[in-house]
Amino acid sequence: MTIEEDGSVPARAQIDPKNRWDLSPLFRDDGAWEKGLREVEKRIQPLEEHRGRIRNSVSGLARFIELVDDLSRSLENLSVYAHLRNDEDLSDTGAQAMKDRVQRTSVQFDTATSFLVPELLLSDEGFLGGLLQKEELSFARVPLRRILRNREHYLSREEERVIAMSSEALYSAPRTFSILNNADIRFPTIKDERGKDVEISHARFVGMLRSADRRYRKDAFFGLYGTYDSLKNTFCALLDGEFKRRWLICRLRRYPSMLEASLDDDEVDIDVYSNLIRTVRDNLVHLHRYLDLRRRVLGLSELHIYDVYVPLVGNLDREVPIEEARGIAKRALVPLGREVNEMVDRAFGGRWIDLYESRGKRSGAYSSGSYDSPPYMLMNYQNRVDDLFTLVHEMGHSIHSYLANHNQPHISADYRIFVAEVASTLNENLLMDHLRSSWTEPEEQAYLLNHLLEEIRGTIYRQTMFAEFEWEIAKRMESDEPFTRELLSNLYLELNRDYFGDGVVLDRGIELEWARIPHFYYDFYVYKYATGYSSALDIANRILEKGDGALVGYLDMLKAGGSRPPLDLLKIASVDLSTPEPIENALSLFGRTVNELEKVLKEGLGMDI
Numbered sequence: 001m002t003i004e005e006d007g008s009v010p011a012r013a014q015i016d017p018k019n020r021w022d023l024s025p026l027f028r029d030d031g032a033w034e035k036g037l038r039e040v041e042k043r044i045q046p047l048e049e050h051r052g053r054i055r056n057s058v059s060g061l062a063r064f065i066e067l068v069d070d071l072s073r074s075l076e077n078l079s080v081y082a083h084l085r086n087d088e089d090l091s092d093t094g095a096q097a098m099k100d101r102v103q104r105t106s107v108q109f110d111t112a113t114s115f116l117v118p119e120l121l122l123s124d125e126g127f128l129g130g131l132l133q134k135e136e137l138s139f140a141r142v143p144l145r146r147i148l149r150n151r152e153h154y155l156s157r158e159e160e161r162v163i164a165m166s167s168e169a170l171y172s173a174p175r176t177f178s179i180l181n182n183a184d185i186r187f188p189t190i191k192d193e194r195g196k197d198v199e200i201s202h203a204r205f206v207g208m209l210r211s212a213d214r215r216y217r218k219d220a221f222f223g224l225y226g227t228y229d230s231l232k233n234t235f236c237a238l239l240d241g242e243f244k245r246r247w248l249i250c251r252l253r254r255y256p257s258m259l260e261a262s263l264d265d266d267e268v269d270i271d272v273y274s275n276l277i278r279t280v281r282d283n284l285v286h287l288h289r290y291l292d293l294r295r296r297v298l299g300l301s302e303l304h305i306y307d308v309y310v311p312l313v314g315n316l317d318r319e320v321p322i323e324e325a326r327g328i329a330k331r332a333l334v335p336l337g338r339e340v341n342e343m344v345d346r347a348f349g350g351r352w353i354d355l356y357e358s359r360g361k362r363s364g365a366y367s368s369g370s371y372d373s374p375p376y377m378l379m380n381y382q383n384r385v386d387d388l389f390t391l392v393h394e395m396g397h398s399i400h401s402y403l404a405n406h407n408q409p410h411i412s413a414d415y416r417i418f419v420a421e422v423a424s425t426l427n428e429n430l431l432m433d434h435l436r437s438s439w440t441e442p443e444e445q446a447y448l449l450n451h452l453l454e455e456i457r458g459t460i461y462r463q464t465m466f467a468e469f470e471w472e473i474a475k476r477m478e479s480d481e482p483f484t485r486e487l488l489s490n491l492y493l494e495l496n497r498d499y500f501g502d503g504v505v506l507d508r509g510i511e512l513e514w515a516r517i518p519h520f521y522y523d524f525y526v527y528k529y530a531t532g533y534s535s536a537l538d539i540a541n542r543i544l545e546k547g548d549g550a551l552v553g554y555l556d557m558l559k560a561g562g563s564r565p566p567l568d569l570l571k572i573a574s575v576d577l578s579t580p581e582p583i584e585n586a587l588s589l590f591g592r593t594v595n596e597l598e599k600v601l602k603e604g605l606g607m608d609i
Contacts, residue, residue, distance in 0.1 A: 009201055012089055012358040019322075020088075022351035026081040026373045033081050033098065040074050041105055047071075047112040054119055062136045065143075068113050069411045073371055075109055078102045080370040087378060089360035090183035103168055110164035117147055118157035125151070142412040142563055150264070153253040163252065170248070173241035174521035180234065181516060182362050187227050190219045200224055202363030203380035209309040210386075221306035225509030228516060235515035236485040242521050243477050258474040262524040266418040267565040273467070273527055275580040279587070280464040280530070281498075286591040287461050288501040290453055293598055295503060296609040304505045305496075309454075312601075313447040319383040322355060329392050332434035333427065335543050337551065340399055346374075347398065353377045364518070365390050367397030367424075371410045375401040385451070392431045396424035404561030417525060418566035421532025422539070422573075423558060428455060429540035442604030449597040456590045459533040460583070465499045467527035470520060488514050534582040535575045537589065542574070550574070 012020070027033040047067075054061050082098040089095065120128060128148045131137055137144065147154075154160065187200035193213040200208065200223050208220035228235065246258045255261035260270055295303040297312045320328070330344045347353055354361075357380040369375040375398035381387045400423040404413045432455070436448050472491055477483055489511040496506050519526045542550035550573075557572040570577060601607045 008199055009357060009359045012361065015356050015358055018351065019353075019355040020351070021084065021354040021376050021378075023081055023084055023373075023376075026077055026084075026370065030085070030094075030098070033078065036074070037078055037102060037105060040071065040078065041108070043071055043074075044105070044109050044112050047109075051115045052119070054116065055123060058131070058134050058136050061131075062140070064116070065137070065140045065411075068116065069140075071109060073410050075102070075106055076370040077372055079106065080368060080373060080376075084354075084368065084376060084378075087362035088354070089358070090179055090362060091360040096179075107165060107168045110167065111161055114160040114164040115157050117154050118160050120147060121151050121154055139409055139411060149267075153255065153264070155252065159252070163249070170245045173238045173245065174518075177235070177238045177242075177521055178362070178518065180231070180238070181518065183360050185227060185231070188223045190216070190223050192216055201357070203357045203382065206309065206386070207382055207384060209306060210311060210384075212310060214307070217306045217310065218304075221507065222509060224516075225512055228512045229509065232485050232489075232512055232515060236483070236488060239473075239488070239514070239520060240483045243474060243483065246474070246523060247477055257478060259471055259524055266416050268418060268567065269578075272531065272577060273471070273524075276464055276527055276530055276583055277468050277471075279580040279583045280461060283584075283587040283591070284461075284499065284501065286587060286594060287457065287499065288503060290457070290590075290594045291500065291503050293594060293609070297601060297607065302505050303503060305500075305507050305510050308500075308504065311447065312450045312597075313443055318385065320385055320388045321383055322381060325381075325388045325391055328388060328434070329395060329431070332392060332431040333395075335430055335547075335551070336399075337555070343399055343402060344395065347377065347395065350374055352398065353379060355379050355381045357382070365394050367394045367401065369398075369401060371405050371413055375399075375405075389428050389431060389451075389455070392427040393424040396427035399423055399427075400558050403555065403558040407559035408561035408563055412563040413561040415560075415562045415569070416566045418528050419532070419557075419569050421529050422535050422570070424536075425459065425529075425533040426536035426540045426543075426554075429536055430544075433540070433544060442600055446597060446600045446605060449593055449600060453590065453593050453597065456533070456586060456593075460530045460586055460590075461499060463526045463529040465495050466517065466519065467524070467530070469495055469514065470524060470526065530583070531577055534586040535570055535573075535577065537586050538575050538582055539573050 027036060050064050054064050079099075079102050082095070082102045086092065086095040086099045120131075125148070128144070128151070131144055132141055132148070155163070182202070189197050189199045192198045193211060193216050198204070200220055205220060205224055209217045211217045211220075243258070246261070250258045250261040253261060255264065259273060263270055263273060291303060291308065294308065294312060298307060298310065300307060326344065326348055330341055333341055333344065352374045354377070361380070362378060363380060365377070365379050367375055367377050377391075377394045377398055379387070379391065379394065381391070397420065400415065400420070404415055407413075432448065432452055436445065439445065439448060469492055472495075473483070473488065476487065481487065492514045493506065493511040496510055500506065514520065539550065539554050543554060554573045557569050560569055560572060564572075567577060575582060598609070601609060
């Protein structure tokens with residue numbers, strides 16, 4: 001059960017252990033973690049002895065890089081365990097202390113190794129280029145290539161040391177936001193469709209907005225945003241702190257803008273970002289047509305912002321218990337081959353998944369793990385069809401991590417965030433194809449077409465609006481415009497007007513949605529959902545049409561991990577994101593799907609709309 005009889009969120013101890021992740025592959029218990037942390041701290045201290053000596057010989061440099069990589073791997077295990085324990089209950093001060101301690105140890109490690117890059121950069125470009133050809137350093141070609149490529153943005157040895165020492169303080173805003181938004185904030189209790197008292201929570205909010213009871217979803221909307229309104233100044237100060245951190249690092253590393261600093265880490269040109277926004281804005285007409293269709297199907301004279309998530313075919317918003325979801329996921333992922341399909345069973349049988357909401361648990365869903373651990377998944381499963389899609393989404397991340405970790409050495413296994421959303425959204429598209437072949441009645445087809453539209457709307461249109469908001473507030477900080485809640489809310493409201501059009505009533509409170517979006521603390525992350533989803537649509541269609549011919553390239557891309565630049569990785573799977581074509585194709589599909597849904601509703605279901 002995920003909701004207690006009195007409507008409250010259950011404590012973690014009330015969740016069946018089989019539905020909680022098993023962290024013992026990382027550490028047996030907190031005591032073993034403590035011992036591991038002390039061992040790593042001892043190994044960090046002697047690193048300073050290598051200062052000034054790493055360029056003496058190629059073999060000495062190779063040994064030092066191996067030592068640093070090994071310590072990094074151990075710290076990764078410690079950090080993953082601590083953050084997973086912390087996310088189990090964000091009010092658990094002991095778990096929070098573990099996370100803080102390993103973060104401080106990571107700062108010590110970064111400080112102790114901060115001389116590596118500056119000392120290498122004392123050499124000329126020819127020397128560094130020569131290192132890439134040395135057989136002894138073949139295992140380290142990925143980081144060495146990045147150092148050579150970014151040499152103009154590295155600072156002196158002492159400056160790099162200061163930045164490393166300052167990182168814990170600089171990242172206080174996202175940590176504080178997470179605690180406030182997940183553990184400390186409390187939302188009101190409202191009456192559900194049956195008149196029962198139910199506490200609003202992050203995990204329940206989307207379900208409330210999908211309710212057929214308009215009074216219920218309206219109460220949920222105003223209840224949630226009324227709470228954010230009471231804390232808007234605090235959330236503004238936190239976001240201000242995050243962007244000041246970015247702007248400081250941007251200037252220190254001599255980048256012209258925060259966006260370019262972020263994109264450069266993925267070796268992505270700014271045109272990819274601007275092309276996305278321009279292409280989406282050029283195709284807003286499809287979104288506006290869909291929203292008008294939604295208004296007509298719901299029989300409303302006005303479509304309010306709290307009406308835009310309710311399913312158009314409500315009677316198919318069926319419950320999907322987790323065992324049923326497991327079977328559906330296995331069948332949907334059959335096109336990816338036996339190895340991938342077996343991972344679904346391993347994920348459940350090996351307790352990779354923390355399934356249900358509990359009090360204090362981090363909201364949302366993610367996949368996370370270390371090189372040596374299973375690719376864990378956090379869920380807040382509510383037995384909805386949307387949760388089924390979330391499950392296969394996070395399974396895609398875990399499949400990607402598993403294949404990369406088992407086919408690359410630690411130093412080149414970690415893939416960039418730019419490609420991270422491809423495997424997850426490809427899984428969603430395979431699930432959609434499977435369900436469309438299984439659910440063949442007009443009601444079922446209408447439901448799935450609506451779901452596909454919602455996926456594209458949420459992943460491309462919505463995330464691009466977020467990306468534009470993030471870019472706009474960055475530009476305003478760069479031009480010294482005061483960072484106020486009025487600026488944030490006015491800008492956010494204006495973007496909502498553009499993206500939703502004149503056909504949606506923007507109720508008071510939506511201008512504060514920026515306050516609850518954790519991705520605004522992830523440094524220009526959100527646009528990658530849109531580019532990743534567009535890439536996934538392209539690859540999924542080719543796998544379904546061509547079978548093994550397309551599958552081999554896709555799996556090779558996953559197995560390559562972070563061994564190549566992100567755009568080059570996508571080219572292994574025959575996707576070219578240097579042009580807007582993948583985005584245009586996805587939005588063209590959205591437009592065709594609007595037409596198809598309207599036809600099914602009129603001809604298949606006999607609706608007079």
